[in-house]
Amino acid sequence: MSNPESFIDEVSEEVRRDQLYKLIRRYGWIAVAAVLLIVGGASFLELKKARETAAAQALGDATLAAMQLETPEARLEALGAIEVDGEAKAVIALLAAGQELGAGNTEAAVAQFDSVINDPAVAESYRQLATLKKVMAQGDTASAEAHRAALAPMTAAGQPFRNVALEQLALVEAQAGETETAIALLRQAYTSSDATGDLRQRVSQLIVALGGDLNAIE
DSSP states (O other), X not given: OOOHHHHHHHXXXXXXXXXXXXXXXXXXXXXXXXXXXXXXXXXXXXXXXHHHHHHHHHHHHHHHHHHTSSSHHHHHHHHHTOOOOHHHHHHHHHHHHHHHHHTTOHHHHHHHHHHHHTOTTSOHHHHHHXXXXXXXXXXXXXXXHHHHHHHGGGGSTTOTXXXXXXXXXXXXXXXXXXHHHHHHHHHHHHHOTTOOHHHHHHHHHHHHHXXXXXXXXX
């Protein structure tokens, strides 16, 4: 006669196995669905990443090919044929504006800059860069007031192009006859902790040209 305890263990094991099978039959589809969801989600993310990479490569190739054409007109036509949106659209607009300037079309270039400046979907850094380039492109064809309004917000602490904006605003003030204001702005740019060597060199030359004392800021 078999050991009663062994028999009870075998029966208990059979009961547990039967319960497990019942649970699998009843809820197994949930586990299968979870596995499919995980696998499907991972595949979708990989596919999305591959598509984004391919799109970025295609955009880069098209942009490079456009910029390698011989004339500004040809480059403009090729850039205009590139279908983009978001920040990529801003980059293409900035490149197109540069080509318009190269072709002598200042108004068309300003329109390209404005398309970036006025697009709320574009990152602030791109909008500020477009603003700087617009001010440089317009020069004295726009009023000092217009340039001040565009540049002043960019000279606040923490702004990405603060030092360049200070330099450009100083040029605006110098052209308006506000020499002391211009020198003060240039000194701010020169003493900025993140000013580059090239910027300090340009600024120091401007300070001297405007009659300022360079030793006072050393």
